[in-house]
Amino acid sequence: MMTLSVNGEEKILALNSVIADALQQWGYQCEEIAVAVNNEFIPRSHYQQHQLAADDRVDIVAPMQGG
Amino acid sequence: MDNRWSVYGKTFESRFLIGSSLYPSPQVMRDAVQASGAEIITVSLRRQSPERGGGDTIWDFIKQMDCTLLPNTAGCHSVKEALTLAQMSREIFQTHWIKLEVIGDEYNLQPDPIGTLEAARQLIKQGFEVFPYCTDDLVLCQRLRDAGCQVLMPWGAPIGTGRGLINPYALQTIRERLPDVSLIVDAGLGKPSHAVQAMELGFDAVLLNTAVAQAADPVLMATAFAEAISAGRKSFLAGAMPQRQTAKPSTPTLGTPFWHQEGVDAS
Numbered sequence: 657m658m659t660l661s662v663n664g665e666e667k668i669l670a671l672n673s674v675i676a677d678a679l680q681q682w683g684y685q686c687e688e689i690a691v692a693v694n695n696e697f698i699p700r701s702h703y704q705q706h707q708l709a710a711d712d713r714v715d716i717v718a719p720m721q722g723g
Numbered sequence: 724m725d726n727r728w729s730v731y732g733k734t735f736e737s738r739f740l741i742g743s744s745l746y747p748s749p750q751v752m753r754d755a756v757q758a759s760g761a762e763i764i765t766v767s768l769r770r771q772s773p774e775r776g777g778g779d780t781i782w783d784f785i786k787q788m789d790c791t792l793l794p795n796t797a798g799c800h801s802v803k804e805a806l807t808l809a810q811m812s813r814e815i816f817q818t819h820w821i822k823l824e825v826i827g828d829e830y831n832l833q834p835d836p837i838g839t840l841e842a843a844r845q846l847i848k849q850g851f852e853v854f855p856y857c858t859d860d861l862v863l864c865q866r867l868r869d870a871g872c873q874v875l876m877p878w879g880a881p882i883g884t885g886r887g888l889i890n891p892y893a894l895q896t897i898r899e900r901l902p903d904v905s906l907i908v909d910a911g912l913g914k915p916s917h918a919v920q921a922m923e924l925g926f927d928a929v930l931l932n933t934a935v936a937q938a939a940d941p942v943l944m945a946t947a948f949a950e951a952i953s954a955g956r957k958s959f960l961a962g963a964m965p966q967r968q969t970a971k972p973s974t975p976t977l978g979t980p981f982w983h984q985e986g987v988d989a990s
Contacts, residue, residue, distance in 0.1 A: 663770040683773030688782075690768065690811035695803055697810035715770060717811055719782040721752070722767025722795045723742035723882070723932035 658710035669708060676703040678714070689718050726956065728927050730874045730905045731820065731852040733791065737762045738922070739952050740793065740907065741945070742932025749784045751941050756788060759935065759945035764790040765822060767797050768811055793854060795822035800835075802842045809846055821846060822854045822876070831881040836863045840870060847871040856909050859893035861900055868904050875901070876909035876930060879921065883933045885913025888920055898925045915944075915951030922955025923963070 657668050662682065669678055675691055675698060691698045692715040698706050708714065727734050741761040746752035756764060766785060785792075794812035799805040802825060809821045825842050827835025834857050843853045847870060855867050859877040867875055877897060880886035888894060889911070898906060908921040909930040918929045929952055938944035976982070 663772065684771075685773075688815055689771060690815050692807050692811060695807055697807050697814075700814060717768040717808075717815075718771035719785075719815060720767050720769040721743040721746075721781040721785070722765045722797055723744045 658708075660708060660710060660712040660714060662714045663716055673708055674704055675706045675708065678708055679703070679716075684716060686718065689716055691716055724957070724960070726953075728905065730854075730927075735762045735791075736760075737949075738928040738956060739949055740765065740909075740928055740930035741935065742930070743781060743785055744932055745936035746781075746941060747936075749781045752781060752936070753784045753788065755935055755941040755945040756790065758942045758949070760949050762791055763793050764788065765793045765795050765930070765932070766816065767795050768808060768815065791820075792816050792818055793820050793822050794818065795856075796824045796842075798826070799824060800826050802838050802845070805838070805842045806845055806849075809842075809851060810849075813851070819850055819852045820854065821851050822856060824856045832883075833881065834858055834878070836860060839863075840866050843867055843872055844870045854907070859890050859897060861893065861896050864897050864901060864904075868901060872904075874905040874907060874927075876907045878910045879908045879917065880911025882910045884911050885934055886911055887913055887917035888924075891920065891924065894921070894926070895924050915947045918948055918951040919955035919958070922952055923958050925959050928952075 658671055659666055659668055694713050727736055728738060737760045739759050739761045740763040741756055741759050742765045743752055764785060794816045796805040796808045799808055805823060805825050812821060823839060823842055825835045825838040827833050836858060839855050839857055843855050846853050853872050854874050854876055855872055856876045857863055857867060864875050877894060880889045905927045907928045907930050908926050912918055912931045913934050921929050935941050935945045935948060
């Protein structure tokens with residue numbers, strides 16, 4: 657197992673997990689999210705290939721109101 | 724009178740761009756946007772917990788409205804943050820449009836001119852159509868135009884202050900020096916009279932949020948701003964009379980009774 661940061665909170669994840677695994681484990685089911693890892697945008701098409709690593713900083717965002 | 728205007732190849736009837744934040748409720752937001760007649764609405768991305776289901780009530784309302792989305796990079800303090808958030812926005816909102824905000828000072832939320840220019844250059848290279856929120860510095864606006872921005876959004880005043888146009892001279896100079904760029908006053912407006920002033924300077928449109936959302940009656944205020952923007956545009960097109968130093972009577976003096984008849988009792 658490894659520890660990483662998801663939206664500023666610590667989470668545990670199995671080694672060698674890809675983003676798609678992580679989103680499923682953490683309960684993200686909605687299509688309307690976008691992901692960045694260590695401040696780099698990860699396109700949806702890469703979710704099945706992009707392996708997460710220990711201490712990665714993952715940001716998961718969704719649409720909101722804005723000014 | 725043809726009131727249409729275009730930006731990045733899209734043509735709009737309304738010159739009112741409206742924000743979707745800070746309303747008392749999603750229903751009031753929807754009603755205010757409808758009352759405004761705005762065709763462009765700003766949205767954002769924020770961290771989301773899975774418990775929220777990846778969605779947001781206001782976002783559900785926004786999706787139901789027939790508005791063009793203008794995602795922003797609000798809250799970004801670096802070029803890198805803005806670039807990443809813009810890429811995330813493009814994937815979710817399926818638009819190349821981005822309202823670029825790179826904040827340089829936390830106290831007054833003043834845009835970072837250097838960071839904004841650098842981010843604009845990089846985003847344009849990546850195929851984005853950039854709406855830069857910027858200060859009212861003429862040379863910065865010229866550089867943003869040179870970088871490929873077809874629209875510029877100088878502030879009227881710091882975000883959320885409601886102070887109106889704190890430097891009309893600077894905004895007027897930008898209008899005069901950049902006649903072929905779409906100009907939108909973004910941020911700082913508080914009252915419809917501020918919007919009239921912006922439009923009378925020849926700006927193409929106005930973007931605001933707090934002035935409507937935080938009004939005692941947001942729906943009525945949205946209507947007031949819409950009418951003000953329309954009035955200001957018409958005033959600009961009509962051409963105001965020049966100011967004079969001295970009074971000049973509007974009623975003809977020829978034939979004025981009692982003229983030069985000192986000593987006559989007119990009572």
